[in-house]
Amino acid sequence: MSDSAPVFRIALRGDAILTSPRFNKGTAFTIAERKAFGLTGRLPSRVNTLEEQCKRAYDQLKMRDTPIRKNSFLQSMRDQNWVLYYTLVSGHLRELVPIIYTPTEAEAISNYSHLFRRSEGMYLTFIDEATMEEDFLEQTRERKIDLIVCSDAEAILGIGDQGVGGIGISTAKSAIYTLIGGIDPSKSLSVTLDVGTDNETLLNDELYVGWPHRRIRGEAYDIFIDKFVQLVRKYFPNSLLHFEDFGVTNAQRLLQRYRHTHSVFNDDIQGTGAVTLACIMAAIGVTKSKLSEQRYIIFGAGSAGLGIATQLRDAIASTENMSMEEANKRFYLIDKYGLIKTSLEESHVREDLKPFMRPDEEWEGVPTDEGCVRLLEVVKKIKPTVLIGCSTRSGAFTEEVVKAMAEGCERPIILPLSNPSALVEVDPRNANEWTQGRALLATGSPFPPAKMPHGKDYIIAECNNALIYPGLGFGAMLSKSRRMTDTMIIAGARRLASLSPALIDPDDALLPDFGDAPEVNFEVAVAVAEQAIEEGTAGVDWDKSEVRDKARAKVWKPVYGEYAYDENGER
Numbered sequence: 001m002s003d004s005a006p007v008f009r010i011a012l013r014g015d016a017i018l019t020s021p022r023f024n025k026g027t028a029f030t031i032a033e034r035k036a037f038g039l040t041g042r043l044p045s046r047v048n049t050l051e052e053q054c055k056r057a058y059d060q061l062k063m064r065d066t067p068i069r070k071n072s073f074l075q076s077m078r079d080q081n082w083v084l085y086y087t088l089v090s091g092h093l094r095e096l097v098p099i100i101y102t103p104t105e106a107e108a109i110s111n112y113s114h115l116f117r118r119s120e121g122m123y124l125t126f127i128d129e130a131t132m133e134e135d136f137l138e139q140t141r142e143r144k145i146d147l148i149v150c151s152d153a154e155a156i157l158g159i160g161d162q163g164v165g166g167i168g169i170s171t172a173k174s175a176i177y178t179l180i181g182g183i184d185p186s187k188s189l190s191v192t193l194d195v196g197t198d199n200e201t202l203l204n205d206e207l208y209v210g211w212p213h214r215r216i217r218g219e220a221y222d223i224f225i226d227k228f229v230q231l232v233r234k235y236f237p238n239s240l241l242h243f244e245d246f247g248v249t250n251a252q253r254l255l256q257r258y259r260h261t262h263s264v265f266n267d268d269i270q271g272t273g274a275v276t277l278a279c280i281m282a283a284i285g286v287t288k289s290k291l292s293e294q295r296y297i298i299f300g301a302g303s304a305g306l307g308i309a310t311q312l313r314d315a316i317a318s319t320e321n322m323s324m325e326e327a328n329k330r331f332y333l334i335d336k337y338g339l340i341k342t343s344l345e346e347s348h349v350r351e352d353l354k355p356f357m358r359p360d361e362e363w364e365g366v367p368t369d370e371g372c373v374r375l376l377e378v379v380k381k382i383k384p385t386v387l388i389g390c391s392t393r394s395g396a397f398t399e400e401v402v403k404a405m406a407e408g409c410e411r412p413i414i415l416p417l418s419n420p421s422a423l424v425e426v427d428p429r430n431a432n433e434w435t436q437g438r439a440l441l442a443t444g445s446p447f448p449p450a451k452m453p454h455g456k457d458y459i460i461a462e463c464n465n466a467l468i469y470p471g472l473g474f475g476a477m478l479s480k481s482r483r484m485t486d487t488m489i490i491a492g493a494r495r496l497a498s499l500s501p502a503l504i505d506p507d508d509a510l511l512p513d514f515g516d517a518p519e520v521n522f523e524v525a526v527a528v529a530e531q532a533i534e535e536g537t538a539g540v541d542w543d544k545s546e547v548r549d550k551a552r553a554k555v556w557k558p559v560y561g562e563y564a565y566d567e568n569g570e571r
């Protein structure tokens with residue numbers, strides 16, 4: 001990964017270059033550059049190094065006393081100077097990722113209209129559908145875009161419909177692509193698809209900055225989304241289109257509709273499935289068992305729950321030579337109406353959940369709550385080895401549930417994945433205590449370590465899709481893959497699992513530390529690109545042995561370039 005300064009010919013002068021986050025260097029502009037770009041009178045005399053700027057910025061950040069104030073400060077820095085922002089956050093990844101991403105970003109998004117200072121990314125609004133192409137081109141003309149992250153904001157993290165505030169998740173996910181995946185920020189685009197909101201608080205808020213209208217659904221919604229996807233395909237046919245936090249009725253449907261014609265990725269389904277698969281592969285390395293030998297309860301059968309079930313099922317079927325039907329039988333999915341089983345009303349079971357439906361006969365005689373078989377009863381009956389939460393239901397894994405599970409297996413694998421932190425199904429420190437340190441744990445948002453009975457810290461791994469999606473995406477972009485295939489995703493998950501600290505010490509974290517996420521994701525990207533080449537989906541004609549060096553050369557690093565003024569240069 002070369003740190004040598006890139007050279008740019010730039011057509012911006014004066015305030016125009018100072019307000020360009022891509023090219024602004026602030027007090028780091030050299031004397032020669034100040035003269036060439038008309039900046040001498042616009043900057044104080046001293047020229048700072050990037051290191052000095054970072055020190056000053058970090059001191060200023062520390063003066064902000066709450067996570068949300070730190071989040072606003074960092075957002076404003078990102079609007080001003082990308083190199084400084086990404087250098088600062090990269091230097092303090094473990095401390096600052098929770099500020100720019102979950103859990104703090106959830107608070108920023110839910111207060112979006114009140115915290116609003118300036119626009120970021122692209123806002124495509126339903127009422128402006130007629131001019132969508134012009135609006136799209138206004139921001140993308142003459143740009144080379146490799147990555148588009150979009151959200152319609154119907155299911156942001158675990159906090160539901162956030163309307164136009166969804167731009168916050170698109171920009172946060174894009175920033176993580178850069179920080180962890182090494183994607184050049186000038187080649188990514190963050191989009192909110194504002195199709196209205198059903199969030200009453202937002203609809204009644206006079207300061208709401210989005211389109212104050214109920215959410216558009218049905219055919220009109222599909223036409224709007226399709227228009228956007230076709231623009232992406234027309235102008236950036238080789239880009240990766242990342243879908244984030246769509247509602248459960250649209251997420252899987254849109255993925256299936258577009259994944260065969262473009263490189264499309266749904267993070268909540270595929271990214272979450274992949275990171276959870278890696279986490280469980282690491283956990284069964286500790287318990288010395290196979291994926292197919294587990295009994296899985298997935299609590300919360302929405303986008304993430306279905307994505308996890310599907311990813312695990314596919315991995316069992318493909319790596320352990322088992323039929324899909326047989327592999328499906330390892331899973332027990334639970335949603336609001338209890339266990340997904342055959343006699344549940346049709347309206348309570350989405351079509352895509354049907355392969356995982358349990359037969360009624362299996363549950364005869366099991367106590368129900370108005371006909372619903374609840375989590376505790378399922379745990380008691382099937383004695384799960386793996387319990388995964390993606391329900392947004394804080395505290396659902398009660399002491400009784402966790403203890404009942406621990407009675408039935410030596411090392412229960414418990415992954416309460418709901419975000420943000422306040423929605424976690426069980427505080428991992430409680431789960432650790434209730435199982436006398438036997439549980440193998442990971443969460444969706446960061447948590448402090450738990451204590452093992454012998455006094456050692458047990459590090460709670462962060463099983464968040466951000467630990468893998470930047471690498472999956474980078475691997476697909478690097479190999480110019482025409483599709484993001486399931487086998488590419490499994491290759492990335494395997495590589496991540498192989499880096500688990502628990503494989504060396506069973507009492508260590510199930511997944512690598514977030515502080516190591518850039519190196520880890522680099523490995524994931526290499527695995528994905530190698531797989532794309534092997535299976536023929538790659539658009540490059542490299543040999544697999546070349547991938548690592550090609551990837552190194554492509555990683556974007558936050559370093560100031562050397563600038564020369566050129567009226568025909570970049571803007």
Ligand SMILES: NC(=O)C1=CN([C@@H]2O[C@H](COP(=O)(O)OP(=O)(O)OC[C@H]3O[C@@H](n4cnc5c(N)ncnc54)[C@H](O)[C@@H]3O)[C@@H](O)[C@H]2O)C=CC1
Pocket residue numbers: 155156157158159245247248267268272275299300301302303304305334335336337389390391392393417418419420423443444445463464465466
């Ligand atoms: N750790 C990670 O990487 C990820 C975590 N998540 C988290 O998972 C949660 C769910 O996200 P999505 O699947 O995108 O949302 P979703 O809305 O598609 O799914 C949530 C599901 O939970 C169900 N549910 C709600 N209350 C329940 C209850 N009392 N009992 C059982 N099920 C219940 C809902 O009916 C729905 O099917 C969120 O908190 C989200 O932040 C999502 C994606 C990635």
Ligand SMILES: CC(=O)C(=O)O
Pocket residue numbers: 102156157158245267268419444464465466
């Ligand atoms: C992590 C993530 O994608 C979510 O919570 O929705």
Ligand SMILES: [Mg+2]
Pocket residue numbers: 157244245267268
């Ligand atoms: Mg998400």
